[in-house]
Amino acid sequence: MMSVVSKCIGKIERWPLVFKDIIEDGFRAIHFTPVQESGGSRSHFSISNFNQVSDEFFENPKSLSKE
DSSP states (O other): OEEEOGGGSOOGGGHHHHHHHHHHTTOOOEEEOOOEEEOTTOOTTOEEEEEEEOGGGOSOGGGSOOO
């Protein structure tokens, strides 16, 4: 299993390239640090909203619906 720090692998549009490299290295599972909106400390594990993926992972977050 490969662990990745979600904030360090770039925008979600780039993730397939990261996955390709991980698969080529022989890993069959990927563990992500949280992708939800961060809390005040901006720590990877300080989550302000468990139900909302952070806008920082998208190139154009304003085009996404927030329902």
